Amino acid sequence: MEMQVQSDEQRVTMRGADMVIHTLKQLGVDTVFGYPGGAILPIYDALYQSGVRHVLTRHEQAAIHAAEGYARATGRTGTVLATSGPGATNLVTGIADAYMDSVPLVVITGQVASPLIGTDAFQEVDVIGITAPVTKYSFQARTAEELPRLLMEAYHIASTGRPGPVLIDIPKDIASTVCPYPAAVPVERHIELTVPEPDAEQLEQIRHLIAQSRRPLLYIGGGVVSGEASEELRQFAQATGIPVCSTLMGLGAFPPDHPLFLGMLGMHGTYAANMAVTHCDLLLAFGVRFDDRVTGKLERFSPQSTKVHIDIDPSEIGKIVSVDVSLVCDVKKALQELVVQPPVTPDCGEWRQQVREWAQEYPLSFTQEQDRGLKPQFVIDLLTRMTDSNAIVTTEVGQHQMWSAHFYRAKEPRTFITSGGLGTMGFGFPAAMGAQIGKPESTVVCVAGDASFQMNLQELQTIAEGNIPIKVFIINNRFLGMVRQWQEMFYENRLSESQISGPDFVKVAEAFGVKGLRAATLADAGRVMQEALAHPGPVVVDFMVEESENVFPMVPPGKANSELVLKGWEE
Amino acid sequence: MEHTFLLTVNNHPATFLRVMGVYSRRGLLIDSMTINRGAAPDVSDVSITVQCDSRMAENLIKQLEKQMDVIQVRNGSDKSLAS
Numbered sequence: 001m002e003m004q005v006q007s008d009e010q011r012v013t014m015r016g017a018d019m020v021i022h023t024l025k026q027l028g029v030d031t032v033f034g035y036p037g038g039a040i041l042p043i044y045d046a047l048y049q050s051g052v053r054h055v056l057t058r059h060e061q062a063a064i065h066a067a068e069g070y071a072r073a074t075g076r077t078g079t080v081l082a083t084s085g086p087g088a089t090n091l092v093t094g095i096a097d098a099y100m101d102s103v104p105l106v107v108i109t110g111q112v113a114s115p116l117i118g119t120d121a122f123q124e125v126d127v128i129g130i131t132a133p134v135t136k137y138s139f140q141a142r143t144a145e146e147l148p149r150l151l152m153e154a155y156h157i158a159s160t161g162r163p164g165p166v167l168i169d170i171p172k173d174i175a176s177t178v179c180p181y182p183a184a185v186p187v188e189r190h191i192e193l194t195v196p197e198p199d200a201e202q203l204e205q206i207r208h209l210i211a212q213s214r215r216p217l218l219y220i221g222g223g224v225v226s227g228e229a230s231e232e233l234r235q236f237a238q239a240t241g242i243p244v245c246s247t248l249m250g251l252g253a254f255p256p257d258h259p260l261f262l263g264m265l266g267m268h269g270t271y272a273a274n275m276a277v278t279h280c281d282l283l284l285a286f287g288v289r290f291d292d293r294v295t296g297k298l299e300r301f302s303p304q305s306t307k308v309h310i311d312i313d314p315s316e317i318g319k320i321v322s323v324d325v326s327l328v329c330d331v332k333k334a335l336q337e338l339v340v341q342p343p344v345t346p347d348c349g350e351w352r353q354q355v356r357e358w359a360q361e362y363p364l365s366f367t368q369e370q371d372r373g374l375k376p377q378f379v380i381d382l383l384t385r386m387t388d389s390n391a392i393v394t395t396e397v398g399q400h401q402m403w404s405a406h407f408y409r410a411k412e413p414r415t416f417i418t419s420g421g422l423g424t425m426g427f428g429f430p431a432a433m434g435a436q437i438g439k440p441e442s443t444v445v446c447v448a449g450d451a452s453f454q455m456n457l458q459e460l461q462t463i464a465e466g467n468i469p470i471k472v473f474i475i476n477n478r479f480l481g482m483v484r485q486w487q488e489m490f491y492e493n494r495l496s497e498s499q500i501s502g503p504d505f506v507k508v509a510e511a512f513g514v515k516g517l518r519a520a521t522l523a524d525a526g527r528v529m530q531e532a533l534a535h536p537g538p539v540v541v542d543f544m545v546e547e548s549e550n551v552f553p554m555v556p557p558g559k560a561n562s563e564l565v566l567k568g569w570e571e
Numbered sequence: 572m573e574h575t576f577l578l579t580v581n582n583h584p585a586t587f588l589r590v591m592g593v594y595s596r597r598g599l600l601i602d603s604m605t606i607n608r609g610a611a612p613d614v615s616d617v618s619i620t621v622q623c624d625s626r627m628a629e630n631l632i633k634q635l636e637k638q639m640d641v642i643q644v645r646n647g648s649d650k651s652l653a654s
């Protein structure tokens with residue numbers, strides 16, 4: 001670091017780039033994910049031998065998904081570095097992914113030197129313009145002195161209220177300018193966010209509605225995970241006896257084996273959850289956003305219920321569904337209030353009985369015949385049994401993602417990591433790297449589709465080089481399975497471009513210096529999975545599964561949740 | 572129905588990009604828009620008029636308030652305030 005003390009003023013001077021690294025260290029950032037290039041060279045120079053760990057991925061998209069995995073697994077803000085132009089545009093998918101799933105990230109991009117901005121200079125793109133719709137906020141630095149403040153604001157904004165990605169674009173000349181480090185450290189912030197406390201009157205209304213209800217239902221989501229409110233949720237459900245269903249993003253926030261848990265609701269939700277949401281008289285929507293994959297046909301979503309919505313983001317209230325009572329606050333605080341001062345326990349024994357019957361009538365299930373090919377569900381169920389759900393599981397996107405949601409019974413928050421809002425193929429593998437770096441003691445498994453894995457498999461080099469011991473379990477059906485399922489069901493089985501080949505994944509892994517294994521039979525599956533989980537380093541396992549399997553239940557697009565197709569059980 | 576939104580915003584380079592994005596991604600056309608220097612330095616007063624229903628207008632206000640550089644939004648349905 002170029003740093004010198006001026007004798008007259010006793011002020012430390014350094015380059016803007018050094019201020020960036022200095023501030024990151026002050027903020028306790030110990031790991032960054034990134035990829036260097038021309039415009040960000042000063043910052044990489046300041047990073048050199050700074051003590052901040054840098055994970056060099058093989059593609060910027062993987063760097064940002066890794067930072068997301070780190071953030072989703074730990075709750076801490078993820079940090080990304082990339083150069084201008086193509087480096088910055090390669091981040092866009094990850095920024096959008098983090099925005100949709102409310103993941104706290106600070107993304108630092110290099111930019112061409114200030115005098116060149118707006119001239120179509122080499123590797124110049126308007127990254128602020130490109131990413132404005134998918135960032136919570138963004139800054140372009142105009143002086144070196146303001147860099148420490150911008151960074152502090154960026155981390156504050158990314159992690160306060162509803163979390164999200166914040167971008168800082170730093171022109172190369174600003175990063176290279178030497179000037180005194182601002183005197184007041186920590187520098188005063190220009191932007192300060194606050195979150196309202198739960199309103200006592202609205203809490204009282206909610207208590208009243210609960211006490212009156214005969215068929216109440218909790219519909220919980222990612223807000224409970226990111227709000228660290230799962231313990232309070234468990235206490236509240238326990239105290240009131242209200243059944244719980246979860247969105248994809250909420251999985252892990254409530255114990256899957258709890259008698260009140262009905263599983264996931266929505267398009268690939270359980271029969272019990274979808275029937276319960278259709279028939280409840282009070283819907284307690286906590287930390288959710290009424291996504292279309294959850295509601296099905298909106299006009300027929302939960303038609304009989306009074307609706308209560310608690311969320312930290314005021315713009316979510318009434319966005320999709322008009323609600324009767326809303327509360328804008330931290331869901332953890334609201335639940336704490338409702339636990340400390342509980343409502344009169346609702347008289348809902350009959351309802352609980354009804355819900356239990358639905359759950360028993362059509363539980364999630366599959367049949368694995370001894371002498372037939374491997375079922376994908378069996379592989380994931382095996383993972384649950386072999387790890388006792390003590391692993392962190394990340395998924396790619398497609399059928400295997402839904403089977404993971406069904407059969408990997410995540411029992412702790414932040415142990416089921418998936419791209420929910422954007423549905424990004426290529427997310428799961430790099431996210432697993434980031435999760436493993438954030439949680440070095442955990443077993444981290446990426447459940448991947450054979451096609452999704454091909455979107456970022458260059459990262460095998462990153463895990464080989466860094467000995468990042470993640471386990472990649474490929475559910476290999478030789479298809480874009482989810483695409484094929486829709487073509488079978490809604491496009492008269494016209495399988496347009498949904499069959500996809502792949503390389504020999506075992507050989508590919510080995511070529512990168514990663515252990516590769518394959519299982520094609522029932523007997524192999526157990527033995528190979530055990531070997532993979534016991535291996536101290538990274539492993540790729542190619543599970544060759546039956547290619548024709550589809551995901552059920554399914555609420556067909558445009559249909560109501562009560563019209564779910566149960567076909568899976570009838571076979 | 573005509574709705575006029577009166578905003579006070581921090582005048583940063585990306586502020587208008589974000590504010591316009593709230594309207595454009597919902598396919599709304601802007602009937603009229605004025606921007607004036609506000610009372611404080613670096614602050615602007617903005618008035619934007621669009622055609623939409625009241626539910627959308629409510630939604631737009633929340634989306635605008637969510638923008639970090641939007642200090643205040645008022646629904647100036649009283650048209651005399653607009654210009």
Ligand SMILES: Cc1ncc(C[n+]2csc(CCOP(=O)(O)OP(=O)(O)O)c2C)c(N)n1
Pocket residue numbers: 396397398399400401423424425426448449450451452453475477479480481482483
């Ligand atoms: C980047 C990206 N491109 C396209 C899609 C659309 N898509 C959703 S699922 C899917 C198929 C995924 O195939 P695979 O990874 O093999 O998983 P499977 O469904 O077979 O389990 C596709 C193409 C997507 N979600 N993301």
